[in-house]
Amino acid sequence: MEFGQVDGLGLQTFWKMLYESAARADEVLCLNVEDLYPQDKRGRITARAGRSSGFTGSPAPAQLLPRLIARRTRGPLFLTDRKAPAGTPALDVCSETGRTRLSYRRAEEIFEENTRLLANPLASPEDIEDLNGWTLHRLRHSALTHDAEGGTSTPTLLARSRHASVRSLERSARPGVDAVARHVAERDPAARRKR
Structure with missing residues (x-):
């Protein structure tokens, strides 16, 4: 699979966390490292209307999180591989890596591209550009x-x-x-x- 400007571990963790928590994608993308309690497989998200809410994950994302976070202690959980361009809000920049938060638009593009054959099981790989994914x-x-x-x-x-x-x-x-x-x-x- 081609992940573009997001590493495979980050995407795998994001997709598993999204499915297994049943949270909204924008809520998960807004998570910061300090919002997680990996030892309890829990986290704190900001839901619609600014309400803080908890979510309970499952073992799969919890096992991937330490590798994804590495030694970071704060900042956006899901990052692109690019350095943040000038003018990016500080909230969306990891102060430890200088990389920028993964956007909903880019996350949606990558997921759609990577699910085209799954969404169209009878299609051939040659037709992938003409297909729509999930x-x-x-x-x-x-x-x-x-x-x-x-x-x-x-x-x-x-x-x-x-x-x-x-x-x-x-x-x-x-x-x-x-x-x-x-x-x-x-x-x-x-x-x-x-x-």
């Missing part, structure tokens, strides 16, 4: 859908996604036909009597 928003929705299909309760999905209402969650977590059929089959009284 979006970061879809990655978040897939995490919530997989949780819903796995039986996660609505209150837990709401807390995990930080959606304000069930109505907005409905647009994110859409279990597929197979998941609904499995749910119905598991609750079939006739099947339970046979056990």
Whole structure:
């Protein structure tokens, strides 16, 4: 895979963290090193409307974070390989490396480019330039859908996604036909009597 101006470890960690936390991409991209508590697999994000909120990650990103952070103690978590151009806000520059924070636009471009064949499994690699990949928003929705299909309760999905209402969650977590059929089959009284 071609990562352009972002290292592979940074992207791998970002994608895993985004999926496994079900956080919004812009919230994860705004994380700073000092917002993380890797030993607890937790972090503090600034959600919409400026509210501070916590998220719980999983072992995969937590294992990658020490390598990504290296010896940095502060500054943006996800960085490009480029030095920050003059005029970049200090908040978006790592004071220890001089590199700039990964932007949503660039993160979206890279994810879309790298998922073109996954999103189009019947296409040939020669057609890759004409294909569309997935979006970061879809990655978040897939995490919530997989949780819903796995039986996660609505209150837990709401807390995990930080959606304000069930109505907005409905647009994110859409279990597929197979998941609904499995749910119905598991609750079939006739099947339970046979056990």
